[in-house]
Amino acid sequence: MKKYLKLFLTLFAIAAVFSSCESDDNSTPEFVSFANDTQDFAVTQNGSGSFDVTVYTNKEVGSDRSFNLEVLGNSSLSAEAYDVPSMVTIPGGTNKGVFTVNVTDTNIDNSGEVLILSLSNGDNFYTGDPILINVTRDCPSNLEGTYSVLTSGQSTDGAAADPVVDLPYTVTLTKTGTNTYTVSDIFAGIYIDWYCVPYDYCVETGGVITDVCGTLSSSFTEPFGEAASISGTDNGDGTLTISFQNAYGDASTSVYTKI
Numbered sequence: 001m002k003k004y005l006k007l008f009l010t011l012f013a014i015a016a017v018f019s020s021c022e023s024d025d026n027s028t029p030e031f032v033s034f035a036n037d038t039q040d041f042a043v044t045q046n047g048s049g050s051f052d053v054t055v056y057t058n059k060e061v062g063s064d065r066s067f068n069l070e071v072l073g074n075s076s077l078s079a080e081a082y083d084v085p086s087m088v089t090i091p092g093g094t095n096k097g098v099f100t101v102n103v104t105d106t107n108i109d110n111s112g113e114v115l116i117l118s119l120s121n122g123d124n125f126y127t128g129d130p131i132l133i134n135v136t137r138d139c140p141s142n143l144e145g146t147y148s149v150l151t152s153g154q155s156t157d158g159a160a161a162d163p164v165v166d167l168p169y170t171v172t173l174t175k176t177g178t179n180t181y182t183v184s185d186i187f188a189g190i191y192i193d194w195y196c197v198p199y200d201y202c203v204e205t206g207g208v209i210t211d212v213c214g215t216l217s218s219s220f221t222e223p224f225g226e227a228a229s230i231s232g233t234d235n236g237d238g239t240l241t242i243s244f245q246n247a248y249g250d251a252s253t254s255v256y257t258k259i
Contacts (some may be wrong), residue, residue, distance in 0.1 A: 002072070020134065031125060031126035032126075034057060034131040043103045043172060044105065045138060045213055053133075054098050055090065055096070055097045056096055067101075067119075069086060069117055075116045077114060078108070080104075081103055081105070081106040112135060112137075117133070129184070139212065141175075141178065141211040142176070143234065143240070150168060151187075153190050155194045160194035161194060161197075166191055172184040182208055185206070186230065186244075190244075214236070216232035227246065228245065229246075241256075
């Protein structure tokens with residue numbers, strides 16, 4: 001809606017210029033625009049769903065008006081995954097039109113896809129910018145709980161105890177969003193094992209893990225100031241396999257078993 005108002009003010013100013021230059025033409029230029037620049041939609045895992053997209057014009061007229069819809073080539077969403085009408089109609093007596101997009105969970109990557117749509121019409125209309133629709137998969141996630149963890153890893157720091165094999169630890173995951181969790185110790189005890197004695201780092205390191213359809217991930221800055229990341233999988237049997245690495249080259253793999 002903000003975009004709609006911005007376009008209206010801009011084109012109103014253009015109309016004022018036209019009006020001042022051509023006293024015999026007091027008409028305001030007509031335009032059509034999506035209500036928003038972006039829109040988000042999550043489709044159920046292995047399922048389908050639909051959502052509405054709103055279009056506005058700056059004028060109301062007595063008859064229906066139709067505008068062509070085009071899927072732009074830089075969309076990443078597979079053509080098999082969506083159904084978009086060829087045009088949207090704004091009924092007479094209004095300046096608002098709505099069309100429906102249908103989406104199925106077909107060839108959608110866990111990182112998400114984008115669907116980009118544009119509007120077009122005859123010579124008498126200005127058109128706004130395309131709309132970028134972010135499409136993600138909506139998967140059930142239930143990882144909350146306490147886990148018994150065994151971790152094996154290798155540190156690149158000569159002062160650390162290496163290698164570590166099947167270090168036991170207990171970690172708690174707490175759900176904070178649809179697919180996000182806080183982790184009581186994102187290193188599952190191995191940083192304490194490595195760095196408590198040589199560097200006095202003897203505390204747990206809390207963190208956040210995101211679960212997208214069984215793919216686990218996290219990016220953060222580790223306690224000594226370097227980039228670190230987590231990747232893993234929900235194995236579907238009450239266990240998680242999570243691997244860690246940092247910019248120093250330290251790495252570990254943990255197997256979480258829900259208690």
